[in-house]
Amino acid sequence: xxxxxxxxxxxxxxxxxxxxxxxxxxxxxxxxxxxxxxxxxxxxxxxxxxxxxxxxxxxxxxxxxxxxxxxxxxxxxxxxxxxxxxxxxxxxxxxxxxxxxxxxxxxxxxxxxxxxxxxxxxxxxxxxxxxxxxxxxxxxxxxxxxxxxxxxxxxxxxxxxxxxxxxxxxxxxxxxxxxxxxxxxxxxxxxxxxxxxxxxxxxxxxxxxxxxxxxxxxxxxxxxxxxxxxxxxxxxxxxxxxxxxxxxxxxxxxxxxxxxxxxxxxxxxxx
Amino acid sequence: xxxxxxxxxxxxxxxxxxxxxxxxxxxxxxxxxxxxxxxxxxxxxxxxxxxxxxxxxxxxxxxxxxxxxxxxxxxxxxxxxxxxxxxxxxxxxxxxxxxxxxxxxxxxxxxxxxxxxxxxxxxxxxxxxxxxxxxxxxxxxxxxxxxxxxxxxxxxxxxxxxxxxxxxxxxxxxxxxxxxxxxxxxxxxxxxxxxxxxxxxxxxxxxxxxxxxxxxxxxxxxxxxxxxxxxxxxxxxxxxxxxxxxxxxxxxxxxxxxxxxxxxxxxxxxxxxxxxxxxxxxxxxxxxxxxx
Numbered sequence: 001x002x003x004x005x006x007x008x009x010x011x012x013x014x015x016x017x018x019x020x021x022x023x024x025x026x027x028x029x030x031x032x033x034x035x036x037x038x039x040x041x042x043x044x045x046x047x048x049x050x051x052x053x054x055x056x057x058x059x060x061x062x063x064x065x066x067x068x069x070x071x072x073x074x075x076x077x078x079x080x081x082x083x084x085x086x087x088x089x090x091x092x093x094x095x096x097x098x099x100x101x102x103x104x105x106x107x108x109x110x111x112x113x114x115x116x117x118x119x120x121x122x123x124x125x126x127x128x129x130x131x132x133x134x135x136x137x138x139x140x141x142x143x144x145x146x147x148x149x150x151x152x153x154x155x156x157x158x159x160x161x162x163x164x165x166x167x168x169x170x171x172x173x174x175x176x177x178x179x180x181x182x183x184x185x186x187x188x189x190x191x192x193x194x195x196x197x198x199x200x201x202x203x204x205x206x207x208x209x210x211x212x213x214x215x216x217x218x219x220x221x222x223x224x225x226x227x228x229x230x231x232x233x234x235x236x237x238x239x240x241x242x243x244x245x246x247x248x249x250x251x252x253x254x255x256x257x258x259x260x261x262x263x264x265x266x267x268x269x270x271x
Numbered sequence: 272x273x274x275x276x277x278x279x280x281x282x283x284x285x286x287x288x289x290x291x292x293x294x295x296x297x298x299x300x301x302x303x304x305x306x307x308x309x310x311x312x313x314x315x316x317x318x319x320x321x322x323x324x325x326x327x328x329x330x331x332x333x334x335x336x337x338x339x340x341x342x343x344x345x346x347x348x349x350x351x352x353x354x355x356x357x358x359x360x361x362x363x364x365x366x367x368x369x370x371x372x373x374x375x376x377x378x379x380x381x382x383x384x385x386x387x388x389x390x391x392x393x394x395x396x397x398x399x400x401x402x403x404x405x406x407x408x409x410x411x412x413x414x415x416x417x418x419x420x421x422x423x424x425x426x427x428x429x430x431x432x433x434x435x436x437x438x439x440x441x442x443x444x445x446x447x448x449x450x451x452x453x454x455x456x457x458x459x460x461x462x463x464x465x466x467x468x469x470x471x472x473x474x475x476x477x478x479x480x481x482x483x484x485x486x487x488x489x490x491x492x493x494x495x496x497x498x499x500x501x502x503x504x505x506x507x508x509x510x511x512x513x514x515x516x517x518x519x520x521x522x523x524x525x526x527x528x529x530x531x532x533x534x535x536x537x538x539x540x541x542x543x544x545x546x547x548x549x550x551x552x553x554x555x556x557x558x559x560x561x562x563x
Contacts, residue, residue: 108449
Protein backbone atom coordinates (compact mmCIF):
# COMPACT_ATOMS: atom_id res chain seq x y z
CA UNK A 1 0.00 0.00 0.00
CA UNK A 2 1.53 3.36 -0.96
CA UNK A 3 2.39 5.52 1.96
CA UNK A 4 0.19 8.40 0.88
CA UNK A 5 -2.96 6.30 0.95
CA UNK A 6 -2.73 4.87 4.40
CA UNK A 7 -4.57 7.64 6.24
CA UNK A 8 -8.00 6.24 6.97
CA UNK A 9 -10.94 8.62 7.14
CA UNK A 10 -11.34 8.07 10.87
CA UNK A 11 -8.32 10.17 11.75
CA UNK A 12 -8.71 13.55 13.25
CA UNK A 13 -5.85 15.88 12.49
CA UNK A 14 -7.20 19.00 14.07
CA UNK A 15 -6.45 18.08 17.67
CA UNK A 16 -3.19 16.94 19.23
CA UNK A 17 -1.15 14.20 17.55
CA UNK A 18 -1.01 12.18 20.72
CA UNK A 19 -3.46 12.39 23.53
CA UNK A 20 -2.44 10.36 26.57
CA UNK A 21 -4.81 9.86 29.45
CA UNK A 22 -3.66 8.02 32.55
CA UNK A 23 -1.10 5.94 30.70
CA UNK A 24 0.82 3.41 32.77
CA UNK A 25 3.32 0.90 31.48
CA UNK A 26 4.46 -2.13 33.41
CA UNK A 27 6.95 -4.84 32.66
CA UNK A 28 5.68 -7.95 34.35
CA UNK A 29 4.73 -6.86 37.87
CA UNK A 30 7.03 -3.85 37.78
CA UNK A 31 5.43 -0.55 36.96
CA UNK A 32 7.78 1.60 34.87
CA UNK A 33 5.63 4.69 34.43
CA UNK A 34 2.36 5.57 36.06
CA UNK A 35 -0.58 7.75 35.21
CA UNK A 36 0.88 9.96 32.49
CA UNK A 37 -1.51 12.45 30.98
CA UNK A 38 -0.34 14.81 28.29
CA UNK A 39 -1.13 15.96 24.77
CA UNK A 40 1.52 16.24 22.09
CA UNK A 41 1.08 19.10 19.66
CA UNK A 42 1.20 18.84 15.91
CA UNK A 43 4.30 20.03 14.08
CA UNK A 44 6.08 20.85 17.23
CA UNK A 45 9.04 19.41 19.01
CA UNK A 46 8.13 17.90 22.32
CA UNK A 47 10.96 16.94 24.62
CA UNK A 48 10.80 14.42 27.42
CA UNK A 49 13.44 15.01 30.06
CA UNK A 50 14.19 13.54 33.44
CA UNK A 51 16.75 11.59 35.42
CA UNK A 52 17.89 8.10 34.45
CA UNK A 53 15.33 5.40 35.02
CA UNK A 54 12.35 7.73 35.07
CA UNK A 55 10.78 5.94 32.13
CA UNK A 56 11.41 8.49 29.37
CA UNK A 57 12.21 5.84 26.80
CA UNK A 58 9.38 3.64 28.00
CA UNK A 59 6.97 6.49 27.45
CA UNK A 60 8.39 7.13 23.98
CA UNK A 61 8.25 3.49 23.02
CA UNK A 62 4.61 3.14 23.87
CA UNK A 63 3.76 5.88 21.36
CA UNK A 64 4.50 3.57 18.41
CA UNK A 65 3.86 0.29 20.19
CA UNK A 66 7.53 -0.67 20.25
CA UNK A 67 6.86 -1.85 23.79
CA UNK A 68 4.95 -4.73 22.27
CA UNK A 69 8.31 -6.24 21.43
CA UNK A 70 9.31 -6.33 25.09
CA UNK A 71 8.13 -9.50 26.77
CA UNK A 72 5.66 -8.86 29.56
CA UNK A 73 5.10 -5.20 28.73
CA UNK A 74 1.57 -3.99 29.35
CA UNK A 75 0.03 -0.57 28.72
CA UNK A 76 -2.95 0.80 30.62
CA UNK A 77 -4.91 3.99 30.11
CA UNK A 78 -5.80 5.46 26.74
CA UNK A 79 -3.37 6.61 24.12
CA UNK A 80 -4.92 8.31 21.15
CA UNK A 81 -3.06 9.09 17.97
CA UNK A 82 -5.03 11.46 15.72
CA UNK A 83 -8.06 10.54 17.74
CA UNK A 84 -7.66 6.78 17.35
CA UNK A 85 -6.87 4.50 20.26
CA UNK A 86 -3.67 2.81 19.09
CA UNK A 87 -4.03 0.09 21.71
CA UNK A 88 -7.51 -0.89 20.54
CA UNK A 89 -7.86 -4.61 19.92
CA UNK A 90 -8.26 -4.34 16.18
CA UNK A 91 -5.26 -2.05 15.65
CA UNK A 92 -2.31 -3.61 13.84
CA UNK A 93 0.90 -2.48 15.56
CA UNK A 94 2.88 -2.62 12.33
CA UNK A 95 0.45 -0.12 10.79
CA UNK A 96 1.03 2.16 13.76
CA UNK A 97 4.79 1.95 13.27
CA UNK A 98 4.53 2.73 9.58
CA UNK A 99 3.01 6.09 10.44
CA UNK A 100 5.11 6.85 13.47
CA UNK A 101 8.80 6.71 12.66
CA UNK A 102 11.52 6.19 15.21
CA UNK A 103 15.19 7.09 15.53
CA UNK A 104 17.24 5.29 18.14
CA UNK A 105 19.93 6.19 20.61
CA UNK A 106 22.71 4.54 18.68
CA UNK A 107 22.69 4.86 14.89
CA UNK A 108 21.46 1.49 13.63
CA UNK A 109 21.69 1.46 9.85
CA UNK A 110 21.17 -1.94 8.27
CA UNK A 111 24.28 -3.63 6.90
CA UNK A 112 23.26 -2.61 3.41
CA UNK A 113 24.09 0.19 1.01
CA UNK A 114 23.10 3.79 1.76
CA UNK A 115 20.43 3.55 -0.92
CA UNK A 116 18.99 0.26 0.32
CA UNK A 117 18.79 1.63 3.84
CA UNK A 118 16.58 4.51 2.79
CA UNK A 119 14.62 2.38 0.31
CA UNK A 120 13.90 -0.25 2.97
CA UNK A 121 10.69 1.30 4.27
CA UNK A 122 9.20 2.20 0.88
CA UNK A 123 9.99 -1.32 -0.35
CA UNK A 124 8.18 -2.78 2.66
CA UNK A 125 5.17 -0.80 1.58
CA UNK A 126 5.43 -2.29 -1.88
CA UNK A 127 6.81 0.82 -3.58
CA UNK A 128 8.84 -0.19 -6.63
CA UNK A 129 8.48 2.86 -8.87
CA UNK A 130 10.40 6.10 -8.45
CA UNK A 131 12.48 4.69 -5.64
CA UNK A 132 15.37 6.85 -6.81
CA UNK A 133 13.44 10.06 -6.30
CA UNK A 134 11.95 8.87 -3.02
CA UNK A 135 15.40 8.07 -1.69
CA UNK A 136 16.86 11.34 -2.93
CA UNK A 137 14.07 13.32 -1.35
CA UNK A 138 14.43 11.57 1.99
CA UNK A 139 18.18 12.10 1.96
CA UNK A 140 17.74 15.78 1.07
CA UNK A 141 15.22 16.18 3.85
CA UNK A 142 17.71 14.62 6.24
CA UNK A 143 20.40 17.06 5.03
CA UNK A 144 22.57 14.16 3.95
CA UNK A 145 22.16 14.14 0.18
CA UNK A 146 25.18 16.29 -0.68
CA UNK A 147 27.45 14.13 1.42
CA UNK A 148 26.32 10.76 0.11
CA UNK A 149 25.03 11.36 -3.42
CA UNK A 150 28.20 9.83 -4.88
CA UNK A 151 28.26 6.85 -2.57
CA UNK A 152 24.70 5.61 -2.57
CA UNK A 153 25.92 2.10 -3.36
CA UNK A 154 28.48 2.06 -0.58
CA UNK A 155 28.00 0.29 2.71
CA UNK A 156 26.15 2.41 5.24
CA UNK A 157 28.83 1.61 7.83
CA UNK A 158 31.37 3.56 5.79
CA UNK A 159 29.62 6.75 6.93
CA UNK A 160 30.56 8.63 10.09
CA UNK A 161 28.43 8.26 13.22
CA UNK A 162 26.62 11.55 12.65
CA UNK A 163 25.99 10.68 9.02
CA UNK A 164 24.71 7.27 10.04
CA UNK A 165 22.24 8.90 12.41
CA UNK A 166 21.04 11.27 9.68
CA UNK A 167 20.76 8.21 7.43
CA UNK A 168 18.50 6.66 10.05
CA UNK A 169 16.42 9.83 10.04
CA UNK A 170 16.24 9.66 6.23
CA UNK A 171 15.22 6.03 6.52
CA UNK A 172 12.45 6.99 8.92
CA UNK A 173 11.09 9.85 6.80
CA UNK A 174 11.26 7.89 3.54
CA UNK A 175 7.94 6.26 4.45
CA UNK A 176 6.36 9.72 4.96
CA UNK A 177 5.43 9.26 8.57
CA UNK A 178 3.36 11.71 10.51
CA UNK A 179 5.46 11.69 13.63
CA UNK A 180 9.12 10.99 14.32
CA UNK A 181 10.06 9.68 17.73
CA UNK A 182 13.67 10.17 18.74
CA UNK A 183 15.23 8.31 21.63
CA UNK A 184 18.29 10.30 22.71
CA UNK A 185 19.36 10.60 19.07
CA UNK A 186 22.51 12.55 19.82
CA UNK A 187 23.85 10.75 22.86
CA UNK A 188 26.35 8.77 20.77
CA UNK A 189 27.44 11.77 18.69
CA UNK A 190 30.05 14.49 19.01
CA UNK A 191 28.97 18.15 19.47
CA UNK A 192 29.30 19.07 15.79
CA UNK A 193 27.21 16.12 14.62
CA UNK A 194 24.75 16.95 17.41
CA UNK A 195 24.38 20.52 16.17
CA UNK A 196 23.66 19.28 12.66
CA UNK A 197 20.93 16.95 13.93
CA UNK A 198 19.41 19.72 16.02
CA UNK A 199 19.37 22.08 13.03
CA UNK A 200 17.78 19.31 11.02
CA UNK A 201 15.06 18.80 13.62
CA UNK A 202 14.24 22.49 13.39
CA UNK A 203 13.63 22.06 9.66
CA UNK A 204 11.75 18.78 10.04
CA UNK A 205 9.21 20.17 12.45
CA UNK A 206 7.60 22.20 9.70
CA UNK A 207 6.32 18.90 8.31
CA UNK A 208 6.49 16.38 11.12
CA UNK A 209 5.61 16.23 14.75
CA UNK A 210 8.66 15.26 16.74
CA UNK A 211 8.90 13.73 20.18
CA UNK A 212 12.41 13.54 21.55
CA UNK A 213 13.76 11.93 24.67
CA UNK A 214 16.91 13.59 25.84
CA UNK A 215 19.07 13.48 28.92
CA UNK A 216 20.59 16.73 27.80
CA UNK A 217 18.62 19.62 29.27
CA UNK A 218 20.41 22.21 27.16
CA UNK A 219 19.33 20.30 24.10
CA UNK A 220 15.71 20.35 25.21
CA UNK A 221 16.07 24.08 25.90
CA UNK A 222 17.51 24.73 22.45
CA UNK A 223 15.09 22.80 20.29
CA UNK A 224 11.87 21.89 22.05
CA UNK A 225 8.63 23.84 21.95
CA UNK A 226 7.14 21.84 24.78
CA UNK A 227 8.91 19.95 27.52
CA UNK A 228 7.69 17.21 29.79
CA UNK A 229 9.64 16.57 32.97
CA UNK A 230 9.44 13.10 34.43
CA UNK A 231 10.88 11.97 37.69
CA UNK A 232 11.24 8.67 39.42
CA UNK A 233 9.85 7.66 42.78
CA UNK A 234 11.48 4.85 44.64
CA UNK A 235 8.69 2.92 46.33
CA UNK A 236 8.62 -0.18 48.51
CA UNK A 237 11.23 -2.83 47.82
CA UNK A 238 13.18 -0.36 45.73
CA UNK A 239 10.62 -0.31 42.94
CA UNK A 240 11.16 2.66 40.69
CA UNK A 241 8.21 4.18 38.95
CA UNK A 242 8.27 7.21 36.70
CA UNK A 243 5.77 10.06 37.01
CA UNK A 244 5.06 13.14 35.00
CA UNK A 245 5.87 16.14 37.15
CA UNK A 246 5.29 19.01 34.84
CA UNK A 247 4.46 19.56 31.19
CA UNK A 248 4.56 23.05 29.72
CA UNK A 249 6.16 25.34 27.19
CA UNK A 250 9.89 24.78 27.26
CA UNK A 251 10.63 28.36 28.29
CA UNK A 252 8.29 28.01 31.21
CA UNK A 253 9.86 24.75 32.34
CA UNK A 254 13.28 26.31 32.31
CA UNK A 255 12.52 29.76 33.67
CA UNK A 256 9.38 29.58 35.76
CA UNK A 257 8.76 25.98 36.68
CA UNK A 258 5.76 25.45 38.91
CA UNK A 259 7.08 22.40 40.67
CA UNK A 260 10.02 22.48 43.04
CA UNK A 261 11.32 19.15 41.65
CA UNK A 262 11.40 20.57 38.12
CA UNK A 263 13.27 23.60 39.32
CA UNK A 264 15.82 21.48 41.17
CA UNK A 265 16.36 19.35 38.10
CA UNK A 266 16.66 22.08 35.47
CA UNK A 267 18.94 24.16 37.62
CA UNK A 268 21.21 21.16 38.04
CA UNK A 269 20.66 20.70 41.77
CA UNK A 270 19.72 17.04 41.28
CA UNK A 271 20.03 14.39 38.57
CA UNK B 272 63.02 0.66 53.61
CA UNK B 273 60.03 1.31 51.45
CA UNK B 274 59.75 -0.41 48.12
CA UNK B 275 59.77 2.84 46.17
CA UNK B 276 63.38 3.52 47.11
CA UNK B 277 64.74 0.17 45.90
CA UNK B 278 66.39 0.15 42.49
CA UNK B 279 64.17 -1.44 39.86
CA UNK B 280 66.77 -4.12 39.16
CA UNK B 281 66.52 -5.72 42.61
CA UNK B 282 64.34 -8.77 42.81
CA UNK B 283 62.69 -9.87 46.00
CA UNK B 284 62.61 -13.62 46.70
CA UNK B 285 58.85 -13.60 46.19
CA UNK B 286 59.13 -12.06 42.79
CA UNK B 287 61.83 -14.56 41.86
CA UNK B 288 59.57 -17.43 42.86
CA UNK B 289 56.68 -15.98 40.90
CA UNK B 290 58.84 -15.61 37.89
CA UNK B 291 59.85 -19.25 38.16
CA UNK B 292 56.22 -20.35 38.46
CA UNK B 293 55.36 -18.31 35.45
CA UNK B 294 58.10 -19.97 33.43
CA UNK B 295 56.97 -23.45 34.44
CA UNK B 296 53.35 -22.72 33.66
CA UNK B 297 54.27 -21.32 30.26
CA UNK B 298 56.35 -24.35 29.35
CA UNK B 299 53.63 -26.77 30.44
CA UNK B 300 51.10 -24.94 28.29
CA UNK B 301 53.43 -24.95 25.29
CA UNK B 302 53.99 -28.68 25.76
CA UNK B 303 50.25 -29.30 25.89
CA UNK B 304 49.81 -27.32 22.71
CA UNK B 305 52.50 -29.35 20.97
CA UNK B 306 50.98 -32.60 22.21
CA UNK B 307 47.64 -31.56 20.78
CA UNK B 308 49.08 -30.48 17.46
CA UNK B 309 51.48 -33.40 16.99
CA UNK B 310 48.92 -36.05 15.94
CA UNK B 311 47.38 -33.61 13.51
CA UNK B 312 50.73 -32.81 11.94
CA UNK B 313 51.59 -36.50 11.80
CA UNK B 314 48.30 -37.40 10.12
CA UNK B 315 48.82 -34.74 7.49
CA UNK B 316 52.44 -35.83 7.03
CA UNK B 317 51.63 -39.51 6.60
CA UNK B 318 48.69 -38.90 4.29
CA UNK B 319 50.73 -36.59 2.08
CA UNK B 320 53.76 -38.91 2.03
CA UNK B 321 51.81 -42.08 1.31
CA UNK B 322 49.16 -40.50 -0.88
CA UNK B 323 51.30 -38.31 -3.09
CA UNK B 324 52.87 -41.06 -5.28
CA UNK B 325 49.46 -42.26 -6.48
CA UNK B 326 47.87 -38.81 -6.49
CA UNK B 327 48.14 -38.32 -10.23
CA UNK B 328 46.07 -36.64 -12.89
CA UNK B 329 44.74 -40.00 -14.04
CA UNK B 330 43.78 -40.83 -10.44
CA UNK B 331 41.67 -37.69 -10.37
CA UNK B 332 40.17 -37.94 -13.85
CA UNK B 333 39.63 -41.61 -14.70
CA UNK B 334 37.79 -44.57 -13.25
CA UNK B 335 38.87 -48.16 -12.84
CA UNK B 336 36.84 -51.19 -11.94
CA UNK B 337 39.69 -53.43 -10.86
CA UNK B 338 41.09 -53.24 -7.35
CA UNK B 339 44.40 -54.80 -8.32
CA UNK B 340 45.03 -52.50 -11.27
CA UNK B 341 47.51 -49.69 -10.66
CA UNK B 342 46.26 -47.60 -13.58
CA UNK B 343 42.95 -45.79 -13.54
CA UNK B 344 41.57 -43.62 -10.79
CA UNK B 345 38.73 -42.79 -8.48
CA UNK B 346 36.79 -40.18 -10.38
CA UNK B 347 33.63 -42.17 -9.62
CA UNK B 348 34.30 -41.72 -5.91
CA UNK B 349 34.78 -37.98 -6.22
CA UNK B 350 31.70 -37.73 -8.39
CA UNK B 351 29.56 -39.78 -6.01
CA UNK B 352 30.77 -37.91 -2.94
CA UNK B 353 30.08 -34.49 -4.44
CA UNK B 354 26.76 -35.63 -5.93
CA UNK B 355 25.47 -36.86 -2.58
CA UNK B 356 26.95 -33.92 -0.72
CA UNK B 357 25.21 -31.54 -3.13
CA UNK B 358 21.83 -33.12 -2.56
CA UNK B 359 22.41 -33.34 1.18
CA UNK B 360 23.28 -29.62 1.29
CA UNK B 361 20.22 -28.67 -0.72
CA UNK B 362 18.10 -30.55 1.81
CA UNK B 363 19.82 -29.69 5.08
CA UNK B 364 20.89 -26.08 4.52
CA UNK B 365 17.50 -24.39 4.00
CA UNK B 366 15.85 -26.64 6.57
CA UNK B 367 18.52 -26.03 9.19
CA UNK B 368 18.67 -22.26 8.71
CA UNK B 369 14.89 -22.01 8.68
CA UNK B 370 14.69 -23.97 11.93
CA UNK B 371 17.30 -21.72 13.55
CA UNK B 372 15.53 -18.61 12.27
CA UNK B 373 12.30 -19.84 13.77
CA UNK B 374 13.97 -20.54 17.10
CA UNK B 375 15.73 -17.18 17.35
CA UNK B 376 13.41 -14.73 15.63
CA UNK B 377 10.14 -16.05 16.89
CA UNK B 378 11.53 -16.35 20.44
CA UNK B 379 9.76 -19.60 21.12
CA UNK B 380 11.33 -20.02 24.55
CA UNK B 381 9.23 -23.08 25.34
CA UNK B 382 10.66 -24.88 22.34
CA UNK B 383 14.24 -23.61 22.47
CA UNK B 384 15.31 -25.88 25.31
CA UNK B 385 13.88 -29.13 23.95
CA UNK B 386 15.06 -28.41 20.41
CA UNK B 387 18.53 -27.51 21.61
CA UNK B 388 18.68 -30.72 23.63
CA UNK B 389 17.44 -32.68 20.66
CA UNK B 390 20.00 -31.18 18.28
CA UNK B 391 22.76 -31.82 20.81
CA UNK B 392 21.73 -35.45 21.06
CA UNK B 393 21.49 -35.67 17.27
CA UNK B 394 25.02 -34.28 16.96
CA UNK B 395 26.24 -36.99 19.30
CA UNK B 396 24.42 -39.88 17.62
CA UNK B 397 26.96 -42.28 16.10
CA UNK B 398 26.73 -41.81 12.37
CA UNK B 399 26.30 -45.53 11.73
CA UNK B 400 22.92 -45.25 13.50
CA UNK B 401 21.82 -42.68 10.98
CA UNK B 402 22.83 -45.07 8.21
CA UNK B 403 20.97 -47.90 9.93
CA UNK B 404 17.90 -45.72 10.35
CA UNK B 405 17.76 -44.85 6.66
CA UNK B 406 18.49 -48.47 5.80
CA UNK B 407 15.64 -49.71 7.96
CA UNK B 408 13.12 -47.12 6.81
CA UNK B 409 13.90 -46.34 3.18
CA UNK B 410 16.39 -48.69 1.60
CA UNK B 411 13.89 -51.56 1.66
CA UNK B 412 11.51 -49.59 -0.52
CA UNK B 413 13.88 -47.45 -2.55
CA UNK B 414 17.00 -49.59 -2.74
CA UNK B 415 20.54 -48.34 -2.34
CA UNK B 416 21.50 -45.16 -4.13
CA UNK B 417 22.47 -41.53 -4.31
CA UNK B 418 19.34 -40.12 -2.69
CA UNK B 419 19.23 -42.35 0.37
CA UNK B 420 22.97 -41.73 0.87
CA UNK B 421 22.40 -38.00 0.60
CA UNK B 422 19.52 -38.24 3.05
CA UNK B 423 21.75 -39.93 5.62
CA UNK B 424 24.34 -37.16 5.18
CA UNK B 425 21.63 -34.50 5.44
CA UNK B 426 20.46 -35.96 8.75
CA UNK B 427 23.99 -35.68 10.09
CA UNK B 428 24.40 -32.11 8.82
CA UNK B 429 21.07 -30.82 10.09
CA UNK B 430 21.80 -30.55 13.83
CA UNK B 431 25.18 -28.94 13.19
CA UNK B 432 23.62 -26.36 10.87
CA UNK B 433 20.77 -25.64 13.29
CA UNK B 434 23.11 -25.09 16.23
CA UNK B 435 25.70 -23.00 14.41
CA UNK B 436 23.02 -20.91 12.69
CA UNK B 437 21.24 -20.37 15.98
CA UNK B 438 24.39 -18.96 17.56
CA UNK B 439 25.11 -16.74 14.57
CA UNK B 440 21.56 -15.39 14.46
CA UNK B 441 21.71 -14.53 18.16
CA UNK B 442 24.75 -12.37 17.39
CA UNK B 443 22.74 -10.11 15.09
CA UNK B 444 22.27 -6.93 17.18
CA UNK B 445 18.73 -6.28 18.38
CA UNK B 446 19.23 -2.68 17.26
CA UNK B 447 18.84 -3.87 13.68
CA UNK B 448 15.65 -5.74 14.44
CA UNK B 449 14.23 -2.72 16.27
CA UNK B 450 15.17 -0.53 13.30
CA UNK B 451 13.17 -2.74 10.98
CA UNK B 452 10.20 -3.07 13.32
CA UNK B 453 10.11 0.69 13.77
CA UNK B 454 9.65 1.04 10.02
CA UNK B 455 6.60 -1.17 10.20
CA UNK B 456 8.27 -4.38 9.09
CA UNK B 457 6.61 -7.59 10.11
CA UNK B 458 8.56 -10.34 11.76
CA UNK B 459 8.89 -12.29 8.55
CA UNK B 460 10.09 -9.21 6.66
CA UNK B 461 12.55 -8.40 9.42
CA UNK B 462 13.89 -11.95 9.38
CA UNK B 463 14.26 -12.14 5.62
CA UNK B 464 15.39 -8.60 4.81
CA UNK B 465 17.50 -7.64 7.79
CA UNK B 466 18.49 -10.56 10.00
CA UNK B 467 19.35 -13.10 7.31
CA UNK B 468 21.49 -10.75 5.20
CA UNK B 469 23.28 -9.51 8.32
CA UNK B 470 23.98 -13.05 9.44
CA UNK B 471 24.65 -14.38 5.94
CA UNK B 472 28.44 -14.83 6.00
CA UNK B 473 28.37 -16.41 9.44
CA UNK B 474 25.60 -18.79 8.43
CA UNK B 475 27.58 -19.89 5.41
CA UNK B 476 30.74 -20.43 7.45
CA UNK B 477 28.87 -22.56 9.98
CA UNK B 478 27.23 -24.57 7.24
CA UNK B 479 30.54 -25.14 5.48
CA UNK B 480 31.78 -26.92 8.57
CA UNK B 481 28.76 -29.21 8.45
CA UNK B 482 29.44 -29.84 4.77
CA UNK B 483 33.08 -30.68 5.45
CA UNK B 484 32.00 -33.05 8.19
CA UNK B 485 29.54 -34.83 5.89
CA UNK B 486 32.17 -35.13 3.19
CA UNK B 487 34.30 -37.25 5.49
CA UNK B 488 31.51 -39.56 6.65
CA UNK B 489 31.84 -43.27 5.83
CA UNK B 490 29.61 -45.18 8.20
CA UNK B 491 26.22 -43.73 7.19
CA UNK B 492 27.01 -44.45 3.53
CA UNK B 493 27.84 -48.13 3.95
CA UNK B 494 24.19 -49.07 4.31
CA UNK B 495 22.74 -46.42 2.04
CA UNK B 496 24.96 -45.52 -0.92
CA UNK B 497 26.58 -48.96 -0.67
CA UNK B 498 29.42 -48.15 -3.07
CA UNK B 499 30.10 -48.56 -6.77
CA UNK B 500 33.09 -48.97 -9.03
CA UNK B 501 32.02 -46.60 -11.80
CA UNK B 502 30.35 -43.26 -12.24
CA UNK B 503 26.69 -43.53 -11.29
CA UNK B 504 24.42 -40.73 -12.42
CA UNK B 505 21.20 -42.33 -11.22
CA UNK B 506 19.39 -40.24 -8.64
CA UNK B 507 18.17 -43.34 -6.84
CA UNK B 508 18.07 -47.11 -7.22
CA UNK B 509 21.69 -47.76 -8.22
CA UNK B 510 24.41 -48.14 -5.58
CA UNK B 511 26.53 -44.97 -5.53
CA UNK B 512 30.26 -44.58 -4.98
CA UNK B 513 31.91 -42.28 -2.46
CA UNK B 514 35.55 -41.44 -1.78
CA UNK B 515 35.24 -42.55 1.83
CA UNK B 516 33.72 -45.90 0.86
CA UNK B 517 36.49 -46.47 -1.68
CA UNK B 518 39.11 -45.68 0.94
CA UNK B 519 37.40 -48.13 3.27
CA UNK B 520 37.36 -50.98 0.75
CA UNK B 521 40.73 -50.09 -0.77
CA UNK B 522 42.58 -50.03 2.52
CA UNK B 523 41.10 -53.38 3.56
CA UNK B 524 41.87 -55.11 0.27
CA UNK B 525 44.97 -57.32 -0.11
CA UNK B 526 46.13 -55.50 -3.25
CA UNK B 527 49.00 -53.02 -3.00
CA UNK B 528 47.52 -50.97 -5.83
CA UNK B 529 44.25 -50.57 -3.95
CA UNK B 530 46.04 -49.59 -0.72
CA UNK B 531 48.05 -46.98 -2.60
CA UNK B 532 44.89 -45.56 -4.12
CA UNK B 533 43.27 -45.46 -0.67
CA UNK B 534 46.10 -43.19 0.49
CA UNK B 535 45.68 -41.02 -2.59
CA UNK B 536 41.94 -40.94 -1.90
CA UNK B 537 42.61 -39.84 1.67
CA UNK B 538 44.80 -37.06 0.38
CA UNK B 539 42.11 -36.03 -2.09
CA UNK B 540 39.52 -35.93 0.69
CA UNK B 541 41.81 -33.90 2.89
CA UNK B 542 42.38 -31.38 0.13
CA UNK B 543 38.64 -31.12 -0.48
CA UNK B 544 38.01 -30.38 3.19
CA UNK B 545 40.83 -27.84 3.09
CA UNK B 546 39.28 -26.14 0.06
CA UNK B 547 35.85 -26.02 1.70
CA UNK B 548 37.29 -24.58 4.89
CA UNK B 549 39.24 -22.04 2.89
CA UNK B 550 36.13 -20.96 1.01
CA UNK B 551 34.28 -20.65 4.32
CA UNK B 552 37.00 -18.36 5.68
CA UNK B 553 36.98 -16.29 2.53
CA UNK B 554 33.24 -15.77 2.73
CA UNK B 555 33.41 -14.94 6.42
CA UNK B 556 36.14 -12.36 5.84
CA UNK B 557 34.37 -10.74 2.92
CA UNK B 558 31.16 -10.58 4.91
CA UNK B 559 32.67 -9.07 8.02
CA UNK B 560 34.50 -6.31 6.19
CA UNK B 561 31.39 -4.19 5.72
CA UNK B 562 29.94 -4.47 9.20
CA UNK B 563 31.13 -2.87 12.39
